[in-house]
Amino acid sequence: MPTDFDATRALFDLPERVIYLDGNSLGPLPRAAAARVAHAMTEEWGKMVITGWNRAGWMAMPSRIGDRIGRLIGAEPGHVVLGDTLSIKVYQALASALEMVPDRRVILSDTGNFPTDLYMAEGLCRTLGQGHELRTVAPEDVLEAIDGSVAVLMLTEVDYRTGRRHDMAALTRRAHEAGALTVWDLAHSAGAFAVDVAGTGADFAVGCTYKYLNSGPGGPAFIYVAPRHADRARPALSGWLGHEEPFAFDLAYRPARGVERMRVGTPPVLQMAALDAALDVWEGVDMADLRARSLELQDRFIEGVEAACPALTLATPRDPARRGSQVSFRHAEGYAIMQALIAHGVIGDFRAPDILRFGFTPLYLRPVDVDKAVAVLAEVMDSRAWDRAEYRTRARVT
Amino acid sequence: MPTDFDATRALFDLPERVIYLDGNSLGPLPRAAAARVAHAMTEEWGKMVITGWNRAGWMAMPSRIGDRIGRLIGAEPGHVVLGDTLSIKVYQALASALEMVPDRRVILSDTGNFPTDLYMAEGLCRTLGQGHELRTVAPEDVLEAIDGSVAVLMLTEVDYRTGRRHDMAALTRRAHEAGALTVWDLAHSAGAFAVDVAGTGADFAVGCTYKYLNSGPGGPAFIYVAPRHADRARPALSGWLGHEEPFAFDLAYRPARGVERMRVGTPPVLQMAALDAALDVWEGVDMADLRARSLELQDRFIEGVEAACPALTLATPRDPARRGSQVSFRHAEGYAIMQALIAHGVIGDFRAPDILRFGFTPLYLRPVDVDKAVAVLAEVMDSRAWDRAEYRTRARVT
Numbered sequence: 194m195p196t197d198f199d200a201t202r203a204l205f206d207l208p209e210r211v212i213y214l215d216g217n218s219l220g221p222l223p224r225a226a227a228a229r230v231a232h233a234m235t236e237e238w239g240k241m242v243i244t245g246w247n248r249a250g251w252m253a254m255p256s257r258i259g260d261r262i263g264r265l266i267g268a269e270p271g272h273v274v275l276g277d278t279l280s281i282k283v284y285q286a287l288a289s290a291l292e293m294v295p296d297r298r299v300i301l302s303d304t305g306n307f308p309t310d311l312y313m314a315e316g317l318c319r320t321l322g323q324g325h326e327l328r329t330v331a332p333e334d335v336l337e338a339i340d341g342s343v344a345v346l347m348l349t350e351v352d353y354r355t356g357r358r359h360d361m362a363a364l365t366r367r368a369h370e371a372g373a374l375t376v377w378d379l380a381h382s383a384g385a386f387a388v389d390v391a392g393t394g395a396d397f398a399v400g401c402t403y404k405y406l407n408s409g410p411g412g413p414a415f416i417y418v419a420p421r422h423a424d425r426a427r428p429a430l431s432g433w434l435g436h437e438e439p440f441a442f443d444l445a446y447r448p449a450r451g452v453e454r455m456r457v458g459t460p461p462v463l464q465m466a467a468l469d470a471a472l473d474v475w476e477g478v479d480m481a482d483l484r485a486r487s488l489e490l491q492d493r494f495i496e497g498v499e500a501a502c503p504a505l506t507l508a509t510p511r512d513p514a515r516r517g518s519q520v521s522f523r524h525a526e527g528y529a530i531m532q533a534l535i536a537h538g539v540i541g542d543f544r545a546p547d548i549l550r551f552g553f554t555p556l557y558l559r560p561v562d563v564d565k566a567v568a569v570l571a572e573v574m575d576s577r578a579w580d581r582a583e584y585r586t587r588a589r590v591t
Numbered sequence: 592m593p594t595d596f597d598a599t600r601a602l603f604d605l606p607e608r609v610i611y612l613d614g615n616s617l618g619p620l621p622r623a624a625a626a627r628v629a630h631a632m633t634e635e636w637g638k639m640v641i642t643g644w645n646r647a648g649w650m651a652m653p654s655r656i657g658d659r660i661g662r663l664i665g666a667e668p669g670h671v672v673l674g675d676t677l678s679i680k681v682y683q684a685l686a687s688a689l690e691m692v693p694d695r696r697v698i699l700s701d702t703g704n705f706p707t708d709l710y711m712a713e714g715l716c717r718t719l720g721q722g723h724e725l726r727t728v729a730p731e732d733v734l735e736a737i738d739g740s741v742a743v744l745m746l747t748e749v750d751y752r753t754g755r756r757h758d759m760a761a762l763t764r765r766a767h768e769a770g771a772l773t774v775w776d777l778a779h780s781a782g783a784f785a786v787d788v789a790g791t792g793a794d795f796a797v798g799c800t801y802k803y804l805n806s807g808p809g810g811p812a813f814i815y816v817a818p819r820h821a822d823r824a825r826p827a828l829s830g831w832l833g834h835e836e837p838f839a840f841d842l843a844y845r846p847a848r849g850v851e852r853m854r855v856g857t858p859p860v861l862q863m864a865a866l867d868a869a870l871d872v873w874e875g876v877d878m879a880d881l882r883a884r885s886l887e888l889q890d891r892f893i894e895g896v897e898a899a900c901p902a903l904t905l906a907t908p909r910d911p912a913r914r915g916s917q918v919s920f921r922h923a924e925g926y927a928i929m930q931a932l933i934a935h936g937v938i939g940d941f942r943a944p945d946i947l948r949f950g951f952t953p954l955y956l957r958p959v960d961v962d963k964a965v966a967v968l969a970e971v972m973d974s975r976a977w978d979r980a981e982y983r984t985r986a987r988v989t
Contacts, residue, residue, distance in 0.1 A: 206637045215641045222637040230861065231629055238807055239604045239620040243613045243938060251808055278856025280830035281679060288718060304842060309831035309856065312844040316829035320686060320718055329842065403857070409636050410649055411859035431714035432678035433707035442752075442943050444702060444727065446710040458676025458707065459801070461809035463628065463861045540641060545840050 196482035202557045204474045205407075212566045214541045217381060217519045217552030220407030220471070229470035230463055238462070245462075254465045255456055259415055261472045262406065265480070266379060266398065267389035268417050274452045275468075276460050279380060279401040279414040280309045281430065283347075285455055286397035286416060287317055288429035290345045290374040291325065293422065297344035297373070298325045305332040305352040310378055314347060332357060336367055343373040350388070351381035351517030354548045356509040358382075358517045362393040369394065380404060383415075385518035385554075386487065387480035390417050397422070405518065405554060408468035416455045423451040432457030474556060486555035487518045490563050494520050494551065497567030502574045508548060519552045526579060528587065533579035539569045594880035600955040602872045603805075610964045612939045615779060615917045615950030618805030618869070627868035628861055636860070643860075652863045653854055657813055659870045660804065663878070664777060664796065665787035666815050672850045673866075674858050677778060677799040677812040678707045679828065681745075683853055684795035684814060685715055686827035688743045688772040689723065691820065695742035695771070696723045703730040703750040708776055712745060730755060734765055741771040748786070749779035749915030752946045754907040756780075756915045760791040767792060778802060781813075783916035783952075784885065785878035788815050795820070803916065803952060806866035814853045821849040830855030872954060884953035885916045888961050892918050892949065895965030900972045906946060917950045924977060926985065931977035937967045 206222045207213060213221055237249040246252045259273035266273070276282075287300065300314050311327060318325040330338045332352060339346060346368040351358045361377060368375050374396040382388050384405030390398045398417040402408035418426055428448055433439045434456040437447040448454035492513075498505055505522040524530055524547060531543040541551040551566070573579055604620045605611060611619060635647040644650045657671035664671070674680075685698065698712050709725060716723040728736045730750060737744060744766040749756045759775060766773050772794040780786050782803030788796045796815040800806035816824055826846055831837045832854040835845040846852035890911075896903055903920040922928055922945060929941040939949040949964070971977055 206633070208638055208640055213640060219636075219641045219643075221640055222632060227629060227632045227637075230632060231625060234620060234625045234628060234807070234865070235604070238617075239625075240606055242606055242611060242619055243617045243940065244933075245617075245808060277675065277679065278830070280856035281675065281828065284828060307831075308834070308837075308840050308842065308844075311842055312829045312831055312834065315844050316827050317718075319825070320715075320827045321720060323720060401857070409632070409861060410643060411857050411861065411863070413859075414856070427717070429714055429718045430679065430682060431710045432676070433705075433710055436706070436710065439706075440943070442706050444706065444709055446706075446713050458678035458812070459799070459809050461811075461859050461862050463807060463809065463865060464859050465809070467632070467861060535642075542641065545838070 196477060196479045198486060198555055201474055201478065202559070205557045207557060211538045211540055212562045214539060214551040214553070214566060216554035217404050217550070218542055219403055219410060220405060220554070221557065222409070223407050223471045223474055225473055226409065226467045226470040230466045233463060233466040251462045254462065255460050256453065258465055258469050258472065262383060262402070262415050263417070265388070265475065266383050266417065267387065267391050269391050269420055272420055272423060272452050273415050273417045274455050275413045275415050275465060276456055277414055279378070279399060280313050282399035282414045282416045283310050283376070283378065284313045284317055285428065285430050286376045286399050287314055287345060287347060289426035290376055290397055291321070292427050294344040294374055297342060298323070299342045300325065300327045300345050300347050301335070301338055301343045302327065302329050302347045303332040303335050304329045305354065305357065306349050307353045307378065307380065310347060310349060332359070335359070336364060339367045339371050339373065341371055343368070343371060345374050345376055347376040349378035349380060351385065353381060354508070354521060354544045354550065356517050356519040356521050358515050361395065365394050381517050381519065386484045395419065402468050406468065407471040407474070408464065412464045412468050413461055416452065418452045418455065426454070428454045430457050434458060483555050487553055488513050490553040490555065490558055490560065491516065491520050493560055493563045494553065494567060497564065498522060498570060501567060501571035504574060505549070518554065519550060521551070522549045523547045524549060529579040529584040530573065532584035533573045534570060537569050537573055537578070539566045594875060594877045596884060596953055599872055599876065600957070603955045605955060609936045609938055610960045612937060612949040612951070612964060614952035615802050615948070616940055617801055617808060618803060618952070619955065620807070621805050621869045621872055623868040623871055624807065624865040628864045631861060631864040649860045652860065652867070653858050654851065656863055656867050656870065660781060660800070660813050661815070663786070663873065664781050664815065665785065665789050667789050667818055670818055670821060670850050671813050671815045672853050673811045673813050673863060674854055675812055677776070677797060678711050680797035680812045680814040681708050681774070681776065682711045682715055683826065683828050684774045684797050685712055685743060685745060687824035688774055688795055689719070690825050692742040692772055695740060696721070697740045698723065698725045698743050698745050699733070699736055699741045700725065700727050700745045701730040701733050702727045703752065703755065704747050705751045705776065705778065708745060708747060730757070733757070734762060737765045737769050737771065739769055741766070741769060743772050743774055745774040747776035747778060749783065751779060752906070752919060752942045752948065754915050754917040754919050756913050759793065763792045779915050779917065784882045793817065800866050804866065805869040805872070806862065810862045810866050811859055814850065816850045816853065824852070826852045828855050832856060881953050885951055886911050888951040888953065888956055888958065889914065889918050891958055891961045892951065892965060895962065896920060896968060899965060899969035902972060903947070916952065917948060919949070920947045921945045922947060927977040927982040928971065930982035931971045932968060935967050935971055935976065937964045
């Protein structure tokens with residue numbers, strides 16, 4: 194049975210009178226999430242208090258819900274765990290991976306990677322103090338740059354600005370041939386299309402849940418460690434909930450089995466409850482249908498904008514295989530244009546220096562929404578509605 | 592006007608038919624929290640979606656709410672920030688502190704410290720790979736052990752098992768005289784009594800919010816960096832939200848001013864909303880009244896238990912100045928006794944190997960609750976109600 198996207202759309206509480214094309218930054222509220230969190234607060238926290246850790250299953254949430262995400266990214270069961278933020282998970286994955294390639298000192302990444310990945314790597318290199326180096330090349334030069342000096346290839350599969358998608362299988366293969374390990378950031382992949390961490394041979398993968406997985410602002414991150422590494426990866430952030438026996442309160446650290454060792458501190462129960470509810474939406478979704486719908490929406494948008502707004506330049510690859518689930522256009526006045534567009538009821542976002550970014554999330558967007566968005570964008574461009582002081586004033590845009 | 596503890600009690604949604612003496616592990620639900628979180632979900636996330644980061648003030652919450660906690664721990668305004676878990680904050684504080692004392696290699700702590708602090712230190716030492724060493728001594732030997740080899744003194748002010756309170760001012764003074772820096776873990780201090788991080792000269796302090804501050808399961812941690820260090824502490828976990836200009840998306844990391852650099856990734860908005868509501872309870876509370884009431888409750892409990900339960904041995908110091916806001920007793924069958932006690936409606940907790948732990952939280956506990964708890968405990972002991980297989984079976988206790 195094909196996926197019923199009208200049915201999935203009905204599961205969201207979408208903002209009124211706007212077309213929301215920013216689910217690649219923060220997904221909208223799943224209807225079930227508010228009730229689920231309210232339940233966690235009043236029926237669990239309120240009534241069970243401390244006993245909720247066992248009775249309400251809070252302690253098991255990072256693994257149980259981790260597995261639900263695992264199914265969307267092609268992970269083996271029991272190899273994904275929730276917690277912390279994406280930045281922290283990047284640090285953990287990278288620290289573990291570097292230690293497994295002790296004779297090399299280079300982390301290879303690209304200049305299109307999300308800055309926090311690069312910042313965390315930079316911080317880790319300095320903390321390691323052993324001459325590790327973060328080397329960045331242009332996204333299109335990564336494959337060529339993988340050589341015998343590279344310890345870890347650290348990439349975000351889909352570029353947060355351009356929407357360009359790396360070939361995860363080919364890059365992982367090349368990395369392995371060169372004796373390197375891989376850390377894949379799936380921030381713009383998980384829930385955007387079917388990922389296959391097991392099939393591509395990824396060593397470590399991390400991602401966030403508040404974009405295409407709709408867990409809400411500040412929802413927890415996740416980490417995947419390939420089964421072949423899971424029992425030997427050293428957890429650099431060796432917190433008590435990654436201990437083999439946390440409630441023995443031993444003075445010495447012993448890592449838990451498998452990916453559980455990547456747990457650190459007390460997990461955020463309210464945010465996890467929202468995520469759990471948000472993942473229910475995926476139960477009837479076929480990932481091939483999702484991808485087909487995503488590309489249909491993207492193509493419709495590209496075609497519409499290119500026809501109606503000649504001043505905007507497509508920044509996303511035309512080849513569907515090289516795209517995630519977002520489309521970006523460039524314009525020197527991108528900031529003001531996006532502000533005007535938002536004021537006219539179409540929410541996308543701006544990424545410096547000149548990127549207008551639009552997320553196409555099949556769970557709740559329809560072709561008719563794309564058509565409306567194109568029409569509003571065309572009107573903003575034609576009328577130069579963006580050319581006003583109020584839209585040029587830079588506030589902090591997230 | 593003296594603090595009205597009947598009024599503060601009325602602000603909590605306490606579990607029915609139980610006496611809750613475990614607020615030192617997980618505080619109960621503040622009545623306002625459920626509505627506040629519901630508002631954050633439906634009115635903010637639901638209606639504002641991405642624009643909530645600015646319009647609903649989400650991005651500023653870690654500093655704004657951090658300052659509210661700062662007032663309870665005697666911090667200078669603008670020097671506390673929320674985020675992550677306590678384990679992560681310990682790592683950050685310790686990494687920054689160690690770098691400021693580059694010629695020494697010893698972290699001094701005590702065997703009564705909460706394990707995760709020791710584990711995180713152990714992991715950091717190994718990541719640093721420069722021969723750093725975690726040295727632990729018995730709590731009573733710490734003062735003597737501070738010598739010229741110590742880089743950082745890392746202590747939890749109140750022992751999670753015994754409730755013994757360190758002399759933060761004296762230990763900090765001795766550490767400074769010896770040329771060391773201090774990292775204080777306030778997990779069992781913040782909200783338990785007035786802390787004075789500025790007055791005692793603490794260099795770094797960290798803490799959690801789900802105990803005496805009642806933020807709910809998995810609420811965010813906090814970190815304080817003394818003003819004299821705040822602009823030179825290197826953030827080892829250099830995430831994008833600790834960048835000077837996160838939304839410039841620079842490729843290179845530049846730390847934000849002051850304690851803001853200790854922010855890492857996207858903060859947990861729902862958990863922060865619960866914490867914000869929980870902190871409203873403190874508005875009318877005088878910290879001297881809080882301490883007096885805490886000691887009154889503790890003394891009443893100690894006196895009652897010692898009179899009625901001779902088989903239990905006090906593990907907490909008798910001297911009020913050396914106590915936090917919990918009282919612990921030892922018994923070889925502590926686990927089974929606590930299980931039986933919980934089954935009889937008095938919730939405390941057990942900490943291996945033999946500690947029965949009871950938290951006395953003046954915001955919602957009354958002398959009459961203490962009397963009832965003593966009576967139930969006496970009955971459990973007298974009748975040997977704990978001596979049943981069902982209470983001896985070890986489940987995971989948090």
